[in-house]
Amino acid sequence: MYELMAWLEGSALADFLRGLGIWTYGLLNLGHILGIGSLFGAILLLDLKLMGLWRSIPAASLIRPTVPLAAIGFALAATSGIMMLSFNTTEYHGNPFIYAKFPIIVVGLANVAIIQRLGAWRRAAAGAPAASGDRTVLAIFGALSLLIWTSVIACGRLIGYW
Numbered sequence: 001m002y003e004l005m006a007w008l009e010g011s012a013l014a015d016f017l018r019g020l021g022i023w024t025y026g027l028l029n030l031g032h033i034l035g036i037g038s039l040f041g042a043i044l045l046l047d048l049k050l051m052g053l054w055r056s057i058p059a060a061s062l063i064r065p066t067v068p069l070a071a072i073g074f075a076l077a078a079t080s081g082i083m084m085l086s087f088n089t090t091e092y093h094g095n096p097f098i099y100a101k102f103p104i105i106v107v108g109l110a111n112v113a114i115i116q117r118l119g120a121w122r123r124a125a126a127g128a129p130a131a132s133g134d135r136t137v138l139a140i141f142g143a144l145s146l147l148i149w150t151s152v153i154a155c156g157r158l159i160g161y162w
């Protein structure tokens with residue numbers, strides 16, 4: 001792990017970013033926060049809907065805007081995050097919160113891939129009538145997603161306190 005961290009810290013990307021000036025890290029952090037805000041804002045709405053809130057709003061009406069917004073937010077958070085990490089990667093060596101954060105992100109992405117393959121999700125996204133059990137399945141995946149992404153945010157925030 002340390003070797004990988006040292007490689008990122010010594011990479012051409014890291015050299016380039018560090019050479020851009022004193023505002024670079026702050027602006028990347030701003031990008032990270034905007035990405036997290038878009039990702040989590042979209043996911044919060046979607047997951048609460050999957051968990052049974054706002055019954056009068058069709059799931060498809062929320063799925064349509066929130067899924068692309070979450071994807072854009074994730075792309076922004078991941079890009080800015082890798083760039084921030086490259087500034088002084090080896091300083092994070094041994095930090096349990098950064099070691100926990102990445103596997104949890106992987107679990108979160110796996111959860112997205114799985115839910116989108118479920119019949120319950122496909123019916124909901126297409127606005128088709130729900131089959132029996134759909135509500136429970138979607139509520140379980142929605143709750144899981146909320147737990148996962150809240151944990152990612154908690155780990156991200158706690159990195160700096162270790």
Ligand code: HEM
Pocket residue numbers: 029032036039040074077078079080081082083084085105149152153154155156157158159160161
């Ligand atoms: C590949 C993806 C990511 C990388 C490499 C990454 C990397 C980082 C780094 C290096 C920091 C600064 C830690 C510090 O020194 O305090 C950070 C902060 C943070 N990250 Fe990420 N991150 C990624 C994705 C995410 C995602 C998807 C989320 C949320 C869903 C997230 C949430 C946070 C939070 C809440 C902070 C604290 C921000 C602050 O207090 O200014 N990160 N991340």
